[in-house]
Amino acid sequence: MLRFLILASVAALHAQPSLLFSEADRDRILALAAAKPWAAGLRDAILQSAKEWPQSHLARFGLRQLEVPTEGGQWWHHYVCPTQGVRLEFRPPNTHRCPVDGKVVTGWPYDQVILSDRHSALAAAARDLGLAWQLTRLPGYAEKAAWILNEYAAKYETYKLHDTNNRVTRSAARAYAQTLDESIWLIDIAWAYDLIRDSDALSAEQREGIETRLIRASAATIRGYDAGISNWQSWHNAALAAAGFTLRDDSLRDFALASFRSQMQRSVLEGGFWYEGAWGYHFYALDALARTAEMAARNGIDLWKEEPNLLALFRTPSLLMFADGSLPMFNDTAALNLFSQDALYEYAYQRTQDAALMAVLGRRSRSRNALLFGAAELPAAERAPLTSHLFADAGFAVLRSPSNDHAVIMKFGPHGGGHGHNDKLGIVSYAFGGPLAVDPGTQSYTAPTHNSWDKMTIAHNTISVDESLQRETTGELLWFQKGDGFTAVSATGGGAYPQATLKRTLITTAEYTLDLSEAEATDGTEHVFDWAYHNAGTPRTEVPLEPWTGFGQANGYQHLTNNRAAETAGAWSLSFDGTPAAPIPYGTSWNSTATVDARFEVSTEQAATGRVSARATYTFNGPGYMLYSTPTLSNVPAGVPAGLKAQVYGDASGHRLTLRLIDSTGESFVVNTGTVNWSGWREVVVREPEKWSHFGGNNDGRFDSPVRGITIAIDQTAGGPSSGAWYFDDLTLLYENETHLAAGFEDAFRSLRVSMLPSEATTVVTGNGIGPDLRVPVPYVLARRESQSARFAALLEPFQGEPSITSFEEPEPGVFVISTPGFSDRIRLRDGGVDYLRSPAETPR
Secondary structure, three states: OOOHHHHHHHHHHHHHHHHHHHHHHHHHHHHHHOOOHHHHHHHHHHHHHHHHHHHHHHHOOOOOOOOOOOOOOOHHHOEOOOOOOOOOOOEOOOOEEOOOOEEEOOOOOOHHHHHHHHHHHHHHHHHHHHHHHHHOOOOOHHHHHHHHHHHHHHHHHOOOOOOOOOOOOOOOOOOOOOHEEEEEEEHHHHHHHHHOOOOOOOOOHHHHHHHHHHHHHHHHHHOOOOOOOOOHHHHHHHHHHHHHHHHHHHHHHHHHHHHHHHHHHHHHOOOOOOOOOOOOHHHHHHHHHHHHHHHHHHOOOOOHHHHHHHHHHHHHHHOOOOOOOOOOOOOOOOOOOOOHHHHHHHHHHHOOOHHHHHHHOOOOOOOOHHHHHHOOOOOOOOOOOOOOOEEEEOEEEEEOOOOOOOEEEEEOOOOOEEEEEEEOOOOEEEEEEEEEEEOOOOOOOOOOOHHHHHHHHOOOOEEEOOOOOOOOOOOOOEEEEEEEEEEEEEEEOOOOEOOOOEEEEEEEEOOOOOEEEEEEEEOOOOOEEEEEEEOOOOOEOOOOOOEEOOOOOOOOHHHOOOEEEEEEEOOOOEEEEEEOOOOOOOOOEEEEOEEEEEEEEEEEEOOOOOOOEEEEEEEEEOOEEEEEEEOOOOOOOOOOOOOEEEEEEEEEEOEEEEEEEEOOOOEEEEEEEEEEOEEEEEEEEEEOHHHOOOEEEOOOOOOOOOOOEEEEEEEOOOOOOOOOEEEEEEEEEEEEEEEEEEEHOOOOOEEEEEEOOOOOOEEEEEEEEEOOOOOOEEEEEEEEEEOEEEEEEEEEEEHHHOOOOEEEEEOOOOOOEOOOEEEEEEEEEEEHHHHEEEOOOOOOO
């Protein structure tokens, strides 16, 4: 009897959820969903997911009956084609197919990776069922969540400790193959328990079992491995905080928060960078850190105020992003767009109200985090322009043009620990709406090319010595300079090579980057110096190249294929032509019925201005209409647009053209412009969108800025042709005092020319390297010189259509002259910086 009273008292103490939900949260969310369509949609998605479980789970994994796995899972990095390294395709219930060659692999570890997916899905389902219970108080949802938790309480301690190689090591876990993954799982388990603990679905004995044999047992597994300053420890801390707060265990809570504070001091570099130097891990760790801070805030501890480095981790990425939100793929990171991380920013903005976070928020439809943790309203904020920045401690220099989107980022800082790449003084670049200089980023860690290519110096845009790998080191900043129309930086490679020193100086303008890369032997002997540059596109050059087999077969050089080379002592150039051979898809298209068909592509067939436009192809095999939509727009001015202007190439078909503007809530404002009864190009202008018909979003008839997207509709008219194509160009948003080109379509095609000044004998080599997508090679160009020192003076010129630079010269040492029909630049290198002068081009007499 006494034991029952004690358990009942503990249950009463724990009745109020402390991690994810409270009575105030329930009232706030239900009121928000009643007032805001975006919130109602997110609430409904939670409830629909709960309603469909467990049938959705059974279908996803091809299961005949509902059950919790009887063993732990394996590392997701194992789930790749054994030869190619490309991620496998799972076909339920147990087929693992390689998309490259169609081969099927079986057994360990592939089956066990799917077990990890099942563990994750079950924990997430328990959490969402708990949310559904809190939102509706329908007991069936709590009962389903309780089933999952009780099953794990019964099985967890039967799972064997194992790591990614099925051994028992410090990082071994039970439900997963490493404590990192088990931590993420435990957070969902703890949150789920916290949500349903006050329901009738659990008895006092079941609560004790879940707390003791599941949450505490998993916390003990995780706490057994101290991962130091790593991203692993960030997730360990979040999991232990979740366990500590929900169990009211001061020991677990205090340990987690003390470790969190230690990381804020030791894992965050000056300026707000996660020490590993890879954006993927920056946000991976930040996800855990934000969750920990949110749980602490709900229990009266304000880590946002107490640890300013936490907010700095949110603020800094927008200073390094390119114009489309993409971040440089340095070190072990895959392609990542900052705007896709907006769910994390919901935590930070609600807790800090920091206006700088609006550089990320408000660009996409709001996320579940907005519903659960975010502000009810996001302010319309003027976004600061992207500017050049130096991060001396982290070792990044961001060089931007003030007049267009041309940007170059150089890396010279710390190696980044186990996730670093050997690419000191490497660069990536961007212009005309997309990437130019390509970094390989990273593949799955079990892909054969992860260690033989991703980390290799030759895979990056930098200098290699003797075909060898740079050492793990930190470079040294020499100087950084921002001037009128240019940004410049100079840095060394530190101790990247024991046999040679490296130095790189970059000067970036709107039209080009001048790259002066230097290497000098420290041992008085000759070495092989390779200046390498990787860029998508078709290499074109007048250099008489021939097949070449001069590379070694180690340190990444074995992955350079289709190599052709020529010897030269003169100046040379090579262009990476980015013009595709066929139209490429753009945005999205949607058909109203199966009897109509639409394609939306970027094409060089017609253009009102420039070289390209968007081709909207239609086919009517029956009644209906089709929609063509731009991707989500970025960098759109704040404020309500006054109208929309478009160049339209008609086909005199008589079909109707309808235009839509999508506001930030998803509300569509629709205007019928009439029939297209003309051939050739015509300007179409429509104004006052708040007077148009409207639907969707908050459907209040008021345009909530900024503009999210533009949609074009073709409506069939009786008697019109069944198929044809219209072209659209220069979709322009009109405002009271300005215009904004939302889609000019030129951004789809971008090229780059490399021009190098003459020097001693140079071997120019081009061929294919490996890109971020292992199935798509990325071309490269390499300049090789064998001597005691090498000086590579190159001009990297982004262009569309044809290059504009007509001459590139060094009339005296350290003085460079770059000329176009419109201007002539004179750049003089000096100690600690450059002198830069732009003059109008002389008019021919």
